[in-house]
Amino acid sequence: MTDVGLFYVGAVLIVNGIMLLGRISARAAAPLNLCVGTLQVVIPTVLIVTTDGGGAAIAGAAGLYLFGFTYLWVGINAATGWPPEGLGWFSLFVAVAAVGFAARTWYDGGRLFVVFWLAWAGLWLLFFLVLALGRTELTRFTGAVAITEGVLTAAVPAGLALAGLWIDSAAAALAATALGGTVVAALWLVTRPASIDASTPARQG
Template sequence: MAAVGLVYVGAVLFVNGIMLLGHVTPRAVAPLNFFVGALQVLTPTYLIVLAAGDPAAIALAAGLYFFGFTYLWVGVNSVTGWPNDGLGWFSLTVTVAGIVFAIYSWTVVGDRAFTVLWLLWALLWLAFFVLMALRRDDLGPVVGVLAASYGVITTGGPGLLLLGGWWEDSGTLAAVLAVLGLLMVPLSFPLSRVLRASPAPPQPAGTAAADERNSHA
């Protein structure tokens, strides 16, 4: 069930990245954020109930709540227009938690690939913190490329591999994920200039007024 959640997290990260690149509005992506956010709250709850008190299973499921709360918060802000500062500071707590879960995955679970995934997620949420809490709006398209690419590399791709039974933890897999994830950080800057939405062309003088008159005709 956690694999299903990863697939949909990949989808929402990709779409939110497209939103940050300016191709869709925040309100347009709100329904997907609400759906995935709710899924990522229900899924860990279900897994914790089935864990029967197993500390390792509970700890791994608990990390999914951070995804759920993030996307629900994005959905609420997209609909209401509330400022993103609070979500930005929450993203910093997710960054710290991601590092802790990475250490747990390495030392207790012994899962090298998910150790790397947690570190990459911590890096992405750190970018969200810089964008929203520090109000670096100029970095929106850069973070958009990073989010969209991580939606494929760190969540959607691994989720599909897990569903197909093709995922197997190894040092090689962990290294590939680390290289791809870290490579996207510097690449996000030039790619953002290519992939960001073009600004709307300026309207000739008087066009806006004419459109207004026509709309009331």
Template sequence: MGLLFVGAVLFVNGLGLLGLVTARGGAPLNLLVGTLQVVLPTIALIQAPDLATAASWAPIYLFGFTYLYVGINALAGLDGTGLGWFSSFVAVMAVVQAVLSIEDDLAFTAIWLTWAVMWLLFFLVLALGRDELTRFAGWVLVLGSHLTCTVPALLGLHGNWPTSTGFGVLALALAVAVVGLAAVLARTAPAAATVPAPRTAA
């Protein structure tokens, strides 16, 4: 269920990077989803019967803290440099999780790698000031939010998440396609920035 709402917040934040949603306009959703992504794993960790179960829930905090950080930054009018450097840590941890997922669920390896790309882009835009990557990051979020969150959440909620190698290879191919399409759209799609693209959105 948490993954479903992460899809929503990534989509809205992607629109923010494209200049279609203000930072303050997206703040409430970030705070709500961020809180959800902190409360749920905390409950799960308290009830975890063993270390392996706890370890599977712990990475969710990376994303919960991200969305809380985004919401607080937007409402307080803070710059995004701290969030950007935190995002570099999240990107590295996402790569670690991708490697750990290879044997059990190759599709989730693709998802973790896509998240690693997203948070790497947050680092480049927010911490290093690579503003030329803002539209690319926005499109990666808009497209990737549904590939990595919405669709997997719906499949998982209905008990239909496949773990076959073939599905994993397909997921990897789709992840590459999403990043490629985002690069094309960032170059060719007309800018529709009716509001300034926020430096604090992620």
């Protein structure tokens, strides 16, 4: 994924997370989704056309299309009022594919982006649960995770790369994994549905 594209992926994940938290409407988020989705479709197409068509170029383009199609679909659904179930099932496809891209990244020598790909797999799995299976009790948690990943797996890494400050290492990947796990656990505690708390049996004193 290009640094510029990743930077704007951060922006759209943050905005979509705010949408899932109910702070803005889907129609209000539609323009950014359409713009970033178009960017994430045009860039890989240009990469394929202008390179020798090698395996690395094709694999990189395939990853970009996953996100581009997602954001275009979000924007189109918001503009048309189409139901979200189709996008939800596509999100499951993206989640599974992201695990494969994590493995490919590991094979290519990347470490931090292995963590990022797995984080994106988890987020798109949440999209599947909310949009396709109707698990609306997970909506706030999904929104919070989207905002967090928009910052930590997209906007900040892209900003560091654009500034020439990006460093990838196994130690950094381990630190990112520990930080990510801690943050996700904290987000769940803050956003978990009240019904889950209410269903927990009270202790007998």
